[in-house]
Amino acid sequence: MLVQFFFKLREYRLPVSLRELLDLINALKKGVIFADVDAFYHLARTIMVKDETHFDRFDKAFSDYFSGIADLDLLESLKQQHNLPEDWLRKEFEKHLSDEEKAQLKAMGGLDELMKTLKERLQEQQKRHAGGNKWVGTGGTSPFGAYGYNPEGVRIGQDGNRNRQAVKVWDKREYRNLDTDREIGSRTIKLALKKLRKFARTGASDTLDLNETIRATAKQGGMLDVKMAPERHNAVKVLMLFDIGGSMDDYIHTCEELFSAAHGEFKHLEFYYFHNCLYEHVWQDNARRHSNVVDTMTLINKFTSDYKVIFVGDATMGPYEIAYPGGSVEHYNEEPGSAWLQRITNHFDKVAWLNPQPVEHWPYYQSIGFIKELMNNRMYALSLDGISRAIKELS
Amino acid sequence: MQFNSTDNYIASSSLKQAVNAAIMLEKPLLIKGEPGTGKTMLAEELAKSLDTELIQWHIKSTTKAQQGLYEYDAVSRLRDSQLGDERVHNIGNYIVKGKLWQAFTYAELNGKRPVLLIDEIDKADIEFPNDLLLELDKMEFHVYETNERIVAKERPIVIITSNNEKELPDAFLRRCFFHYIDFPSSDEMQQIIDVHYPNVKQDLVRQALEVFFNLREANGLKKKPSTSELLDWLKLLMAEDIDAKTLHDKAQKGGLMPMFGALLKNEQDISLIEKLAFMSRR
Numbered sequence: 001m002l003v004q005f006f007f008k009l010r011e012y013r014l015p016v017s018l019r020e021l022l023d024l025i026n027a028l029k030k031g032v033i034f035a036d037v038d039a040f041y042h043l044a045r046t047i048m049v050k051d052e053t054h055f056d057r058f059d060k061a062f063s064d065y066f067s068g069i070a071d072l073d074l075l076e077s078l079k080q081q082h083n084l085p086e087d088w089l090r091k092e093f094e095k096h097l098s099d100e101e102k103a104q105l106k107a108m109g110g111l112d113e114l115m116k117t118l119k120e121r122l123q124e125q126q127k128r129h130a131g132g133n134k135w136v137g138t139g140g141t142s143p144f145g146a147y148g149y150n151p152e153g154v155r156i157g158q159d160g161n162r163n164r165q166a167v168k169v170w171d172k173r174e175y176r177n178l179d180t181d182r183e184i185g186s187r188t189i190k191l192a193l194k195k196l197r198k199f200a201r202t203g204a205s206d207t208l209d210l211n212e213t214i215r216a217t218a219k220q221g222g223m224l225d226v227k228m229a230p231e232r233h234n235a236v237k238v239l240m241l242f243d244i245g246g247s248m249d250d251y252i253h254t255c256e257e258l259f260s261a262a263h264g265e266f267k268h269l270e271f272y273y274f275h276n277c278l279y280e281h282v283w284q285d286n287a288r289r290h291s292n293v294v295d296t297m298t299l300i301n302k303f304t305s306d307y308k309v310i311f312v313g314d315a316t317m318g319p320y321e322i323a324y325p326g327g328s329v330e331h332y333n334e335e336p337g338s339a340w341l342q343r344i345t346n347h348f349d350k351v352a353w354l355n356p357q358p359v360e361h362w363p364y365y366q367s368i369g370f371i372k373e374l375m376n377n378r379m380y381a382l383s384l385d386g387i388s389r390a391i392k393e394l395s
Numbered sequence: 396m397q398f399n400s401t402d403n404y405i406a407s408s409s410l411k412q413a414v415n416a417a418i419m420l421e422k423p424l425l426i427k428g429e430p431g432t433g434k435t436m437l438a439e440e441l442a443k444s445l446d447t448e449l450i451q452w453h454i455k456s457t458t459k460a461q462q463g464l465y466e467y468d469a470v471s472r473l474r475d476s477q478l479g480d481e482r483v484h485n486i487g488n489y490i491v492k493g494k495l496w497q498a499f500t501y502a503e504l505n506g507k508r509p510v511l512l513i514d515e516i517d518k519a520d521i522e523f524p525n526d527l528l529l530e531l532d533k534m535e536f537h538v539y540e541t542n543e544r545i546v547a548k549e550r551p552i553v554i555i556t557s558n559n560e561k562e563l564p565d566a567f568l569r570r571c572f573f574h575y576i577d578f579p580s581s582d583e584m585q586q587i588i589d590v591h592y593p594n595v596k597q598d599l600v601r602q603a604l605e606v607f608f609n610l611r612e613a614n615g616l617k618k619k620p621s622t623s624e625l626l627d628w629l630k631l632l633m634a635e636d637i638d639a640k641t642l643h644d645k646a647q648k649g650g651l652m653p654m655f656g657a658l659l660k661n662e663q664d665i666s667l668i669e670k671l672a673f674m675s676r677r
Contacts, residue, residue: 015565017569019569020569023420023422023572026420027416027419027420030419030420032412032415032416032419032420033412039412042408042409042412042413043412043413043416045409046409046412046413046416046417046424046572046573046574047416047572049573050425050563050565050568050569050571050573051568051573052427052575055575208470210469213469213470213473214469214473217473222476222477223477224473224474224477226470
């Protein structure tokens, strides 16, 4: 029972396990729902899917599995049949059809044939009808009518509580936007950054250390001796250097997400900006970048080598901006950018570069290869996978 | 035991179904959705409609799974031992029952399945849900100090809410049913408002809803206003006795809507809407 449905869900990469299938069968056995495909849709979704980002995949799988069984709604079109031109009607009708349904329609002799037969039947028929296999009505196997199970059927007149679902719910695919396969959000980045957690106890002693208290009390022969310990927190120290302005403007949104995620995750986070390539100055306030700068040498002196350094930049520039003195587009630099990058990689133990450019574009820019070399190949794409790999490298 | 919309809570049919399935199959129900779409409300209303007790466990970043089961108050036992109190000989005197313990034993004492709300489970540490796997699956746990076994003879109805701040582990999700509360449509919103403020002037509501949904459509808002914000805002509008015409005029002339503080919770959002309004006026 439902085994095919289960494998259809797996085919659409939904992480369902035997446990969910048994739950669903149990729910059907207990009679949570009965013979109602819409209710079944909601029930199956409640039990099988555990994340709203998977709803869209579920909808697709459901539609695929049930496309032979459910039929379509013609009520609105029919209501207007008498005062609207047929061409328009046909177009409206076709809008509601999926490709498979169109193929099935052909099997019936095409839309024209179906509409014609429908019209004839409507004229022939005078009374309300239910059941049977020819007349338009409910619950039958005729191609026309509602709640029926003819794969080539046309749904007519489902009023009342079902009319909210004129278009099949799972075909609306309302959750398309939530599928995160392509998207990168601060929550997902946070999860990737979480791997860089390193708990340590530092700072003021503010929580009761129970084991130590018991030990000390026992030592004193039962006289209470309360011991305190500092609370555990993430002790990883991170220094982030963002490329800002120019070609980076395209990636500002992703960088914002990364920044906010990093800000929430690390207690010791220092960040500075640079433009295109790292030179002798960095700054923290982009509005006052010319008046308020920090020497890059200060960074090296100020932060210990156990700081993890993350560069964020597209590394897309002229090669001379990295290799030559005076190559910077903004000012005259006495030393080439490569010298500064080397100083950073020499001082800090762990350095990685995150590049928002798509990986497949990298080979086309000489400068990217150049920087990658300077980073000892530790350049990663600014995608979830890339961040995870960078974090692995850093931890 | 069936759950339906109550006097002041409108539940969509899919939500009702999810809740009923969870009640019938005795599984925890995990509820997600935008903040302010009534996740916590659901548990309250569910308890009310089933006429049973609501046991609430609010999770914070420092909450440990053990606290839901029981806590051993070692410090007061140490203190009592110093004072020579008789109670000190029975360790059971220092076991403080947690919310799960209360929920597991409630049905036995009162003959009714209670509703247990585990609120905002995503606020806790990332390992927290894993520590509750067995407890939620078998609805039982062991008290080591007294060598007791606490078993739920009748399982409580468990509602768990999450705001998606942390992803929950797979093993935990497998043990739950899941429902995502969609943002209500304009019609559903009207129903919700009718339920909360039955005597609110019709055209004021219509006008307010229009402003509200326009606002939600504005791109780039950091925090979109949600149902609870709309309800607060309406309450303010009514309290200040602002009529639909004023609201309409404001919207036409540009500028912020009256009492915007109830809808926009972020100064960047406020300045964004101000800018948009200014541009539309020109």
